[in-house]
Amino acid sequence: MSATLVAAGGSTPTLRRPSYAKYVGGRVLGALGSLAFVLVVNFFLFRVLPGDPARTLGRGRFRTEEQLEAFRATYGLDQPLPQQFLTFLKNTLTGDLGVSLRYRVPVSELILDRLWPTLLLVGTSTLLATIIGIYLGMVSAWNRGKTVDRVWTGSTLTLYSMPEWWLGLLLIATLAVGFGPVPGMFPTGGLHSVDADPGTFGYVLDTAWHLALPVTTLTLAYLADYALIMRSSLLDEIGEDYLVTARAKGLRDLQVRRRHAVPNALLPTTTLVAINLGFVVSGAITIETIFSIPGLGLLATEALSIPDYWVLQGVFLVASAAVILANLLANLLYGLLDPRVRT
Secondary structure, three states: OOOOEOOOOOOOOEEEEHHHHHHOOOOOOOOHHHHHHHHHHHHHOOOOOOHHHHHHHOOOOOOHHHHHHHHHHHOOOOOOOHHHHHHHHHHOOOOOOOOOOOOOEEHHHHHHHHHHHHHHHHHHHHHHHHHHHHHHHHHHOOOOOOHHHHHHHHHHHHHOOOOHHHHHHHHHHHHHHHOOOOOEEOOOOEEEEEEOOOHHHHHHHHHHHHHHHHHHHHHHHHHHHHHHHHHHHHHHHHHOOOHHHHHHHOHHHHHHHHHHHHHHHHHHHHHHHHHHHHHHHHHOHHHHHHHOOOHHHHHHHHOOOOOOHHHHHHHHHHHHHHHHHHHHHHHHHHHOOOOHHHH
């Protein structure tokens, strides 16, 4: 989107940025285009695989051709591909994502049931990683080259380089099973205890107790994302002239950091936070599998083993739509905070 030059009465041309409404319209149209592309990919992704889909989904259960034909008719696989696509679009727009082959319940209900554990796990981890990571990035940048900077930067990079599943297994081995003199203090998996009474305060504490290790795993794994970007952004701001002017006016170093440097350095981090919120819905497949958290990640793993195409389609669609929406919100927020990006 280009800016325009406006000249009046022979004066020097000035740069006029497009309005925010026009900027929003362009971003919304882009998001709708991305969503349309996802719908096309979501439909054809599971239908371009070699072989007969009915035989693949049946996994050898159908002995006669009549059984195969009945299965095709039930799931609409006997229709021409264009007609299947139109039916898919109609059902998707009305919230009908099909019926799970494994659970025999509507996929939309299954996804809604598994969505809450994923939001609780990944949402909490993202929030903690954002707060802690931004703070560590600020401390590292303001103490560049010092011991605290080297320690925090090295620690977050080390945690970032570890595979999430390996870090999760390490925490299970040390804090859940026990290691040497250290006794096991946390559950090895699951979201609730068998004897937990839903709707009580003890139930909430039990859930928090079960989520302690998986939330810690994801928080440690995500720290570097926010810490390093915040550190880099703040280092770019430290050398700007307006900070020198602020110090020359007599402001203390702490005031310069809080009032001027940090707010401007938060812009790139704000975009990262908004985009990562979209990935909350997709869940953490490896962590949910290791800790047996009944969320969308574990649901996708279970669907792959059958395979349950309709569940995979539903999870893929919901996760993709969440990322597109989060990316749209990030663009809109960034355009509001920094009008220069509208050009």
